Amino acid sequence: MDWNKALELAYIAPNTECHLIIVGECKDGQPFCYEENFSIDKIGDASFTVCLELSGIFPFDKLEHISFIEFSFKDRGILYYAYVDLIQLELKKTICYLSLSIPEEIHHHQNRRYSRVKLSLRTPITLRIVGIRGISASKGVAFSGQLLDISASGLSFVTTNRLFFPLFLEFSFILPGYPHPITAYGEIIRVTNFSNDSYRVAAEFRHTPESMLQDIDKYCSITS
Numbered sequence: 001m002d003w004n005k006a007l008e009l010a011y012i013a014p015n016t017e018c019h020l021i022i023v024g025e026c027k028d029g030q031p032f033c034y035e036e037n038f039s040i041d042k043i044g045d046a047s048f049t050v051c052l053e054l055s056g057i058f059p060f061d062k063l064e065h066i067s068f069i070e071f072s073f074k075d076r077g078i079l080y081y082a083y084v085d086l087i088q089l090e091l092k093k094t095i096c097y098l099s100l101s102i103p104e105e106i107h108h109h110q111n112r113r114y115s116r117v118k119l120s121l122r123t124p125i126t127l128r129i130v131g132i133r134g135i136s137a138s139k140g141v142a143f144s145g146q147l148l149d150i151s152a153s154g155l156s157f158v159t160t161n162r163l164f165f166p167l168f169l170e171f172s173f174i175l176p177g178y179p180h181p182i183t184a185y186g187e188i189i190r191v192t193n194f195s196n197d198s199y200r201v202a203a204e205f206r207h208t209p210e211s212m213l214q215d216i217d218k219y220c221s222i223t224s
Contacts, residue, residue: 012073023068050100054094068083116151125146143161152214160199187206
C-alpha cells in the first residue's frame with residue numbers, strides 16, 4: 001500500500017497514534033535502541049511530523065547518529081509498517097517533534113484470523129504455475145482442480161497434479177453467489193494426499209490486491 005492510499009483510507013491522519021522504533025549509535029559508541037508511541041502532528045507533501053510529550057529526560061541526548069527508523073500503526077488488528085528517514089528533531093518545552101520522510105511503500109503484517117468458508121457446492125478452480133517463491137516472467141500450462149475452502153489469507157483445493165512447496169500459482173475461480181470471477185496469486189505451503197490419485201493443496205495469497213482480499217473476507221464473513 002502506498003502513502004496516498006493510507007491517507008485516502010484515513011489510516012494516517014493528524015492526532016492519530018503511531019509507533020516508532022529508532023536504532024542507531026550513542027555518542028559513546030554503544031547501540032541506541034528506542035521505541036515509543038507518538039502522535040501524528042501534521043502531514044505535508046514531502047514529510048510528516050510526529051510528537052511526544054516528555055515526562056522525563058530527553059531520550060535523544062546520547063544519540064550520535066541514526067541507522068534506521070521504523071514507523072508503524074495498527075488498524076483493525078493489522079500492523080502496517082515502513083522505514084522512514086529523520087529530517088529534523090526539535091524539542092519545544094516538554095514536547096519532542098520529529099519530522100520524517102514520506103515512505104515509498106507501507107507493508108502490512110496480519111496477526112488476525114480470518115473467517116474461512118468450506119464450499120459445499122462443487123467449485124471448479126483453474127490453476128497455473130507462474131513461478132517459484134514469486135511471479136516469473138513466463139507461465140506454465142493451465143490445469144484444473146476443485147476448490148475446498150477459502151479465506152482472505154488463502155485457500156485449499158484438490159487436484160490430480162503433483163505439486164509441491166514453494167511453487168507459485170495463479171488461481172481463477174467463481175465463488176458461489178459472488179458476482180465476479182476472481183484471479184489471485186499465492187504460494188503453496190502444504191501438500192497432502194487426498195485419495196489414491198489426488199492431492200489436497202493449501203496455499204497462502206501473495207501479490208493479490210488488498211481490495212480483493214477484503215472482498216473475499218466480506219464474502220466469508222457473510223457466508224460462514
